Amino acid sequence: xxxxxxxxxxxxxxxxxxxxxxxxxxxxxxxxxxxxxxxxxxxxxxxxxxxxxxxxxxxxxxxxxxxxxxxxxxxxxxxxxxxxxxxxxxxxxxxxxxxxxxxxxxxxxxxxxxxxxxxxxxxxxxxxxxxxxxxxxxxxxxxxxxxxxxxxxxxxxxxxxxxxxxxxxxxxxxxxxxxxxxxxxxxxxxxxxxxxxxxxxxxxxxxxxxxxxxxxxxxxxxxxxxxxxxxxxxxxxxxxxxxxxxxx
Numbered sequence: 001x002x003x004x005x006x007x008x009x010x011x012x013x014x015x016x017x018x019x020x021x022x023x024x025x026x027x028x029x030x031x032x033x034x035x036x037x038x039x040x041x042x043x044x045x046x047x048x049x050x051x052x053x054x055x056x057x058x059x060x061x062x063x064x065x066x067x068x069x070x071x072x073x074x075x076x077x078x079x080x081x082x083x084x085x086x087x088x089x090x091x092x093x094x095x096x097x098x099x100x101x102x103x104x105x106x107x108x109x110x111x112x113x114x115x116x117x118x119x120x121x122x123x124x125x126x127x128x129x130x131x132x133x134x135x136x137x138x139x140x141x142x143x144x145x146x147x148x149x150x151x152x153x154x155x156x157x158x159x160x161x162x163x164x165x166x167x168x169x170x171x172x173x174x175x176x177x178x179x180x181x182x183x184x185x186x187x188x189x190x191x192x193x194x195x196x197x198x199x200x201x202x203x204x205x206x207x208x209x210x211x212x213x214x215x216x217x218x219x220x221x222x223x224x225x226x227x228x229x230x231x232x233x234x235x236x237x238x239x240x241x242x243x244x245x246x247x248x
Contacts, residue, residue: 002072002177002178002179002180003039004177006039006119007035007174007177008040009042010035010038010039010042011035011131011174012038013039014035015032015035015173016134017070019139022084030069030171030172031171031172031173031174032150032172032173032174033067033069033070036067036091036093037057037067040058040067040091041065043060043211046058046060049081051064051086052081052082052085052211054081054082055069055225056082059086062086062087063086063088063089064082064086064087064088064089064171065088065089065091065240066088066089067091067093068090068092068128069092069176070128071128072090072092072096072128072131072132073132074144075090075132076134080219081142083135083138083140084140085138087140087142088140088141089142089144090141090142090143090144091144091146091223092125092128092143092144092146093146093148094121094124094125094145094146094148094166095149095150096116096120096121096147096148096149096151096181097116097127097150097180098115098118098120098149098150098152098237099114099115099116099149099150099151099152099175100114100115100154101113101151101152101153102150102156102164103155103156103170104156105110105156110153110189116152120147120211121147122145122181122192123192123210123212123216123220124216125143126219126223127145127216128186129220129221130222130223131221133222133223133226136223136227137186137226137227137228139185140177142183142184143183144180144181145181145182145242146177146179146181147177147178147180147181148175148176149175149176149178150173150174150175151172151173151175152169152171152172153170153173154168154169154170155168155169155170158187158240166184173200179184184193186229189193189223189224189227189229190229192210192239193229193230193244194210196209197244199243200233200234200241200242200243201240202236202239202240202241203217203221203239204217204239205241206221206242207237221240221242225243228240228245229244229245230243231243231245
């Protein structure tokens with residue numbers, strides 16, 4: 001269960017002091033990353049620790065925690081150095097509900113916030129997992145998907161007439177910690193197989209059961225097959241047929 005009190009304390013530490021004093025987006029690291037780092041390790045002496053020619057976000061009690069908001073491919077060299085020596089947990093924040101706020105670059109004026117129709121879920125993490133697929137079976141690797149509600153600030157600097165299409169994201173401010181989904185061993189990947197799935201199934205059938213697009217389902221199934229949760233038992237047309245492997 002998320003420790004919401006500790007999360008609020010981390011928020012106040014980052015937003016309540018630095019952001020009020022200097023304004024949104026002025027810290028050297030983005031808000032989500034800074035809050036999560038202080039949520040998982042409030043002791044700053046255990047943050048930003050040099051290890052094996054790299055810098056770990058957190059090193060405490062012989063374990064490393066890395067907060068990664070995107071581009072897991074950039075972690076490959078770090079993971080190659082860290083995993084043979086230490087347990088490593090990658091924390092990946094996922095916006096569950098998101099409110100968009102636009103910033104006028106010239107005046108600094110903020111728009112009223114508008115709720116995005118897109119709702120996040122843990123499956124969104126799988127395209128990032130694909131980028132570090134070669135490490136997923138390492139017993140020292142753990143994953144934590146952090147679902148949170150956020151306010152997303154975007155600059156009105158896009159190419160469309162209203163300047164919104166192609167606009168840059170400025171910062172994301174977490175408002176609530178909703179859920180933490182953990183993968184501590186390969187069997188934990190079973191939680192991503194919907195209970196409606198029985199017998200043989202295709203990516204299209206999995207997508208319907210999981211309420212995700214087929215393209216995303218194909219990536220999820222690729223990972224679940226790779227880590228040994230699923231097996232391929234044939235084809236149905238051009239699509240693979242999958243079946244869940246019974247784990248003893």
